[in-house]
Amino acid sequence: MQRRTAFACIVVALLALVLLAGCVAVPPPQQPVAKPSPAGGKIILRVGTGDSGEGLSPHQEIISRFEKANPDVLVQLEAVAGQDYYTRLLTQIAAKRPPDVMQIGDDAVPMFVEKDALHVLDDCLKQPPGLDTGIYLPGLPQPGQWQSKQWLLPKDYSPLGVYYNKKIFDQHKVPYPKDGWTWDDLLATAKALTKDTSGDGKTDLWGIQLPATWTSGFEYWVDAAGGRLISEDGKKFAGFMDSPEVQSALKFYSDLYNVNKVAPPPADLAMFGGGNTEFDNGKAAMRIFGRWPESGYKKNPNIDLGVVGPPAGKQRANVLFWGGFGVASGSENPDAACRFLKFYTGKEGAEVWKDWALPAVKSVAESSGVTKDPIEGVWIDELSHLKPRAYVSSPYWGQSGDPALRKALETMLVMPGSDVAVVLKQAAQEAQTALDEQLAGQK
């Protein structure tokens, strides 16, 4: 009996100890991180990227050029594809072992900056060899800025564009869309190219493939309608997300699906862009999207590709999707990281990038001829029509406005006939509740 009591006591004491240790450990002790053993006295830089597959080739090429020019540094590329990248990055930051140089996407910038995960680049840009952000094409340094300081430099980017398949246009004798076209032109063109060619009562050819519930892509429609989703001070959704302008944008967009039926219904809402393949298969005449699938389209035998800027609604507008590189505030070698960053995002890196994606550095874009190219030039021109994205107004956009807007888009697409005003009013309320909670929690 006594033994049992003793045993129970020990167990309870152990548990209490573990419990205590667990709670005490909650703000983890600032333990000095063991420096990675230098490989032959070299500085080891870790670079985190969310790119994968073929997308890693330019990284590797730039890294090998950098290592040749900087024999004292060894660069390790840590690639984790897609959504998992942020999961891993956050875990690494929480464990105080972030990569020295890390890739961050546009809408995540304010959050990472606000939480002190990044090193401000002011000094880095000044240190020789200095880097002047004026070398970039217009609109490209801005997504890397927060509260008028530069935190990241551009890696790659894309505005929206409208792809069109000249084959389909020629076959049905419809004129190609022209720069400066409008929403009315878009609707007329799409209607002219939506057809039931086999006569079975089902549409076989669609006017335009749309990106379903992609919220950041939808911001273009809001901007073109002259609206905004959140107040400039980042505190209010009511009166913005449910404003007449946003209503008209959502109505026009969802009517393309439900009323005018010129857009193929989404195939997969969980997939980025709606999972449709009609444009790829030559069954949709147009598609509004970023530049990402372009190289595939150029090789696709179903497609004779043309690209034009998105049409103007009340005004001309476009939105930018952007990935940049910054230096982690926890980096042990901020100077080497800065050197690498400038090499990567500067002229040297752009010379490699230009073969894979649009270069961010203006002189490289010009010398490589992309600014004059009938297709690539469109993307570059669109940079002069950019409107600020909603995340710029609040670091909590991703937790408040974005899910609410997504739900509104989903509602309009899966329950055709829903009232735009009602749907957006509810979205604005949900977004406001989530935002208020976040703001209250910060106090």
Added chain:
Amino acid sequence: MPQSRPFLTRSRREAITFYLTISPWLIGFLAFTLVPMVVALCLGFTRWDLLTAPRWIGPDNFARLGRDPLFWQSLKVTTIYTVAYVPAELIGGLALALLVNQRVRGVGIFRTVFYLPSVLAGVAYVVLWMWIFNPQGGLLNTLLGYVGIEGPRWLIDPRWALPALLLMTFWGWGRAMVIYLAGLQGIPPELYEAAALDGAGAAGRFRYVTLPMLSPTILFALILSVISTFQTFTSAFVATNGGPLNATLFYVLYIYRLGFQFLRMGYAAALSWVLFVIVLVLTLLVFRTGRFWVYYEGKRD
């Protein structure tokens, strides 16, 4: 003269051997289960965005649960799924096991075929099913079209998304089948012979021999099934991402979203502890009911 006792008595030596032998598990359990669980419990009382130090906020996270519509939605989705899935797997797995327990030529092939889907990696399996459910030209709707039925839009219809996810799980019955098959093979044939001699038909043998003898296996499979169903994540994460309109927002998916997408790790930790308690209570309940229907051969009364 008092008997001299060696320092290491037999029982002490045995104890030391025991702890040494079990230490890999013990260390693993402490480092990767107990400590993380305790830390998670503590985090449940904090506000933590992963990037800056956690802040103690007391029971706020737990108080918030009641007002969080998505918590209730995720609990509802997960419960409906569990209530539908667990009995289906039990009956389906048992039926398959009974079928492949026959002494027929080539039964090994069937066992392999039925078990095969369980070997597939989760994501690959789900992606395959996404093709089957694709509303435009997917296999299922094409087949339904042949018999004149216009199939629903499955994964993108809020009414059909959860049933679709349930439908794709019948591929997992192979896992339960293997467990039941092992149980069936352990039933001594003389019991069946004796029952047959006493005049029991096939149904009688199943009811009075197979079921009682298999009941411990059923209990085991049932508990595993309840626990794993409450942790459903992959199918919803890959196929629907919780949508459309949160129709497939599973509990664990919601935890993941809160923790890693909305950076509310404290609240996510609180939610995971609530899940732990729910699963614990359910498991205990199933165990308790086991008293009434599980027959242990070793325990005679």
